[in-house]
Amino acid sequence: xxxxxxxxxxxxxxxxxxxxxxxxxxxxxxxxxxxxxxxxxxxxxxxxxxxxxxxxxxxxxxxxxxxxxxxxxxxxxxxxxxxxxxxxxxxxxxxxxxxxxxxxxxxxxxxxxxxxxxxxxxxxxxxxxxxxxxxxxxxxxxxxxxxxxxxxxxxxxxxxxxxxxxxxxxxxxxxxxxxxxxxxxxxxxxxxxxxxxxxxxxxxxxxxxxxxxxxxxxxxxxxxxxxxxxxxxxxxxxxxxxxxxxxx
Ligand code: ARG
Numbered sequence: 636x637x638x639x640x641x642x643x644x645x646x647x648x649x650x651x652x653x654x655x656x657x658x659x660x661x662x663x664x665x666x667x668x669x670x671x672x673x674x675x676x677x678x679x680x681x682x683x684x685x686x687x688x689x690x691x692x693x694x695x696x697x698x699x700x701x702x703x704x705x706x707x708x709x710x711x712x713x714x715x716x717x718x719x720x721x722x723x724x725x726x727x728x729x730x731x732x733x734x735x736x737x738x739x740x741x742x743x744x745x746x747x748x749x750x751x752x753x754x755x756x757x758x759x760x761x762x763x764x765x766x767x768x769x770x771x772x773x774x775x776x777x778x779x780x781x782x783x784x785x786x787x788x789x790x791x792x793x794x795x796x797x798x799x800x801x802x803x804x805x806x807x808x809x810x811x812x813x814x815x816x817x818x819x820x821x822x823x824x825x826x827x828x829x830x831x832x833x834x835x836x837x838x839x840x841x842x843x844x845x846x847x848x849x850x851x852x853x854x855x856x857x858x859x860x861x862x863x864x865x866x867x868x869x870x871x872x873x874x875x876x877x878x879x880x881x882x883x
Contacts, residue, residue: 649853649855649856650719650849650850650853650856651695651855651856651859653719654695654697654719655695655696655697657697658697658698659697659698659700660688660691660692660695660697660698660699660700660719660720661700661702661717661718661719661720662684662688662691662692662699662700662701662702662718662719662720662721662722663702663704663709663712663713663717663718663719663720663721663722663723664680664684664685664688664701664702664703664704664709664721664722664723664724665703665704665705665706665709665723666680666703667797667798667799668682668723668724668798668816668819669682669798669818669819669822669823670682670683670818670819670822670880670881671683671684671685671723671724671818671880672684672685672722672723672724674703680701680703682880683742683876683877683879683880683881684722684723684724685701685722686876686879686880687722687741687867687873687876688701688722690867690872690876691722691863694863700718702717702718704717704718706723706774706775706776706777707775707776707796709721709723709725710731710734710735710848713735713848713849713850714734714735714850716850719849720847720848720849720860721735721847721848721849722847724816724818724845725737725845725846725847725848726744726777726778726816726843726844726845727740727843727844727845727846728778728781731848734851735848735849735850735851736848736849736850736851736853736857737846737847737848738846738847738848738849738857738860738861738864739846739861739864739865740844740845740846741845741846741847741864741868741873742818742844742845742877743842743843743844743845744816744817744818744839744843744845745816745817745839745840745841745842745843746761746778746779746782746814746815746816746817746839746840746841746843747814747815747816747817747820747835747836747837747838747839747840748760748761748764748812748813748814748820748835748836749802749805749812749813749815749820749823749824749833749834749835749836750805750811750812750813750833750834750835750836751805751806751808751810751811751812751833751834752832752833752834753808753832754808754811755769755811755812758811758812758834758836759836760836760840761782761786761787761814761836761840762786762787764787764790764811764812765787765788765789765790766789766790767789767790767791768791769787769790769791769811769812770790770791770793770804770809770810770811770812771783771787771790771791771792771793771810771811771812771813771814772792772793772794772795772801772802772804772805772810772812772813772814773792773794773795773798773801773813773814773815774794774795774796774797774798774801774815775794775795775796777798777815778816778841778843779798779814779815779816780792780794782814782840782841783814786840786841787814793810798815798819801813801815802815802820802823805833806827806831806833816843817837817839818881820835820837821837821881821882822882825882847860
């Protein structure tokens with residue numbers, strides 16, 4: 636029937652049409668992942684991903700609509716159209732890539748360690764933590780958690796809802812080490828200052844490209860994103876945003 640034909644036509648359309656028609660780019664992320672998405676004292680979302688999202692909305696001629704979403708449910712929320720794109724420091728993993736499309740990576744990071752030196756002065760690498768006597772923390776559903784389970788399988792792992800809770804456990808002397816993405820740990824260490832006396836083992840032990848994620852079956856949107864990213868990276872805007880948020 637013509638109704639079915641119309642449905643098929645609509646289904647074939649890129650999600651880009653929906654964004655342009657609504658005049659809104661709804662961006663999904665979970666605030667708290669420094670320096671990519673954070674909430675400032677005024678309650679505004681700020682950070683590396685947020686600045687890129689604003690540039691993206693500008694390039695499409697639409698309004699930027701932030702959608703703060705719990706990390707644990709961020710892929711299901713994309714799949715059920717709660718927003719148009721995930722821009723949330725998400726590592727491209729083969730498992731996630733079975734469910735979503737990833738644009739080209741915008742930065743490469745890896746897992747690093749923040750160690751409490753009073754509790755574990757002997758720890759110099761993640762390998763030294765592979766013993767049940769060590770309590771290691773990270774965040775639920777992240778590649779930090781995966782890295783602990785894969786690379787430090789014998790440690791006593793404690794999972795937290797937020798990266799902040801996980802790292803404070805080490806600062807407060809309740810866990811030996813925190814495993815997380817390099818940029819987050821760099822910002823946390825800078826905030827604490829040398830007085831905190833934490834030991835930062837900043838040589839990444841995993842390879843993690845971060846990329847924006849969209850729903851599968853949409854090559855038009857993916858093509859737009861990759862060309863937008865190339866433009867951003869080469870016309871100075873990426874460097875400006877990078878230098879604003881990433882130190883060292
Ligand atoms: N890169 C890590 C991952 O993909 C952590 C990202 C956490 N992002 C966030 N907005 N909380 O698992």
